Amino acid sequence: MVEPQPPSTAPGGTVNRAVFWPAAVIIVAFAAAAMIAPDASGRVFDTIQSSIVTNFNWYYVLISALFVAFCLWVGFSRYGDIRLGKDDDEPEFSLGAWFSLLFAAGMGIGLVFYGVSEPLSHFADPRPGVSGSAGQLAQQAMSQTFLHWGVHAWAIYVVIGLALAYAIHRRGRPISIRWTLEPLLGSRVRGRWGDVIDVVALVGTVFGVATSLGLGVVQIGAGLESAGFVEASDLTSIVLIVIITGAVIFSVVSGVTKGMKWLSSFNLALAGVLVVFILIVGPTQFLLRDLVQGIGNYLQNFISLSFTVSAFAGAEGEAWQAAWTTFYWGWWISWAPFVGIFIARVSKGRTVRQFVTGVILVPTAITFLWFSVLGGAALYSELAGPGGLVGSDGSVDVESALFQMLAQLPAGSVLTIGVVLLIAVFFVTSADSGSLVMAMIATGGSVEPRRWIRVFFACASSVLAIALLLSGGLSALQTAAIIIALPFSVIMLGICWSTSIAFAREHRAYERASRAAFRAHIGEYYGLEVEEPAQRGAGVGLVGRIRRRHPSTRQPSGRPPEGPVEG
Template sequence: MNYSKRVLILSLLISAIFVLWGTLLPDHLTSITSNIQEFLQKKFGWFYLLSATSFLVFVVIIIFSRYGSIKLGKDDEEPEYSYLSWFAMLFSAGMGIGLVFWGVAEPLSHYAAPPLAEKETPQAAQAALKYSLFHWGLHPWGIYTLIGLGLAYFKFRKNAPGLISAIFTPILGDRVNGPIGRAIDILAIFATVFGVATSLGFGAVQISAGLSFLFGIENNFITQVVIIVVVTVLFTLSALSGLDKGIKYLSNTNVLLAVLLMFFLLFVGPTNFMMNFFTTTLGAYLQELPQLSLRITPFPESELSQWTQSWTIFYWAWWIAWAPFVGTFIARISRGRTVREFIIGVLAVPTLFSALWFAVLGGGGIYSEMFNHAGIVQVMNDKGTEIALFKFLEQYPLAPILITLAILLISSFFITSADSATFVLGMLTTGGRLNPTKSVKLTWGVVQSAAAVVLLASGGLAGLQTASIIAAFPFTFVMIGIGISLYKTLKTDMPKLRHR
């Protein structure tokens, strides 16, 4: 049995075991995984903070280094996709649906319960947007950049397989084809499968909540299953049509819808307030970035410590868990770009867009709470964070149209993320093939959706999400190895490039 078949069979077997565990004993899975995750966050919170910050610093240094001019491909190779399509695809795969879900909910959560300010005050409002941008800004994209750069460099410059294990060739040599390499690839597949399966489940819950809010459709398990089935058919069709059709067109549509929604809310809402908030937040974020990046208190019972555990460290673990999927995908679509162009594009564009997005939706939500007493926070407390966006949009003119647009945007991002994940899983389980077979992509599409439905029915989604995040801890060491291996290779290759 060859390498890729072993990885595929072992990955499917591990997926089946965890889905069965979550189905038969959901409370047991949730309890076990929650205890492990809580232990990791409390004992190794400093490790997550230092690692995420180190990854960001590492890729920023490369921008200004002599390695920045190296092409991710042959020296005369041109980029495969235009800037617009490239940005749209990496953004849609990276965090599009998350920004829609949390655009209003996270700033309002921090506004109602800030770590270092009195709640529901102007100081709390300023901190709310700063922390939201911190969690969705440079750090997650720095994590994605590191793994994406490693994969793209080894695949397109050195003709290595498109596997994460292949990046370790300078360190491990031929051992990347043995048990160590398989363990690295299976760990990446584990985090991707369960991260996307839980997102499918939670995404279905939010779409169902939106339909219930707008049309009065009952938000129950049957509705959520119907949504998952419809989304599965759509993302499978998209995945089978390939990168140049399905994912590319969907990603461009996503960005267009998101920009239309954002600018409508900006110009119809309190424009001056939002733009002032954007400017202030961006300045405060950049000024305080070093302090925010390493802020963790040694006093475990303090309010700041508990807040950091619940938000920042949880986010860093979640982004690392998603890194194999997003990093592999953005590497696949970045052939022909220079190292410098790749890093600046992946870091700067999504961060600036996220800053404006939070200023418009989060800032608008805070304005509604402070001056219009909209009661969005109360609705979040009563009915869940998935309602926050729809309650916020309810205050605007043409509210039914806006809510419908938001549901379409969530669905579109939802389809693109699952579509991209199916493509990536196909790559990781076929020896790194750039165009996996349709049968493999179809298999992973069905596995992800079936897992989401079964776990949604049993209540095991939360446990599976935590299991995915637990995978971030060992994968952090993998990412450290990626940084070492990439630097070693760049240093070795540079004299050859200069000579050429």
């Protein structure tokens, strides 16, 4: 049976109404409620977050570990040689360029925001139940940070990216999340089921981008306050969002896509310069030892960290879990459609094994270096340096911790301006790329969606970020990520199942084709006898002698008689 071709994307990049309007209504309603009644919305967010963490804390931890296991299994199983493209397709990008693009796809704003504050926070306020000397607490802080930003995060991205890359490059499907479930749902992905999948993916992407933008402007405000320009406040954050969103809209309307690519490359170079500078002027030997030992400790405790849910720590453990691990797993899941589409597009021609290995290992290694240098410098300051990054009450100023640490280094004021610029550019490029991905989902996979659609989603993400900041700040941003990840996690479980089905079908098809091509010649290679080679040789010699001595034993066909031959 000839498989029906997938429907083409909307003509001229117009919206798929069954996807765009439901998603737009959800986003606008959520933002309006948060802005009109911020206090009431904040209380609702707290209630929802408490309910989800209480009832689904174990679920987020379990599925994240499951995603890691799935990626390792599919990457290093017999399916690893499947090519994400036609059989003769070569990789579109060189290995070095591909690695650079993978890192650029990830967590730019988040890395800057949490590079110092997270290791420092785990050191000052460890996970309930963790104790020890200052050095042991610093080691645990780094391992906990590696857990949140390492293999688990990128495995979540692999689940979406791999399924999309297979659907786009191997099966020729449009760039839309629904097609990742085609092997499981069949033709139903072309109807309402597919629309629901894309709506959930689209809303999740908007919330994921809004969370990153909210974190970005909060830290830009803290940096500007540290440099003495303005005082950090909600008003400052709103003004910054409006200004940067204006830059994004200008980019979209003017079509300066090449400029955005150069800007993104410049930002990666700037981030690299920052790490190298701190590594050189900071406690170099300590930071290098911290990196090596941190990786070893992370690997040693990988299983136990992966399944930790603070089960015996009571309400305090639940609160800690909500603020950190559950928030991260929710954030990565809501961010996964955006990153998944990006890495799928740049991975044409790679094999499944190359995809899994590259996407998990390379960005993870670079991320570990980032946290070991920035977070390690902050920990060293507390352990053997001037200190002052942790308050007398054990608190850490999450928004300002990075700038406080930079102020202790040579050229601290210059570094502060550089970091503010780094975050701003990450903000612009993330919002620009995010608006493109959201517009692609809303149009059913159009590579060139209309500009007004991209402008709409750029504005929607910014308005949602403002609404979340007004209704609870960082806590509201974390809650939004946790909430939206819950329904999309179910879709991701279905994507794992669907990808397994697709790969198994292809493997069986290749095996059948190989057997069919080989069957006519199998006797030339193996013979049709079932005896061992030594017995086969002896039997043939005996039959030959019998035939020569007793011609009557020969059959008309020249074959030996059936049944035993008595000599």
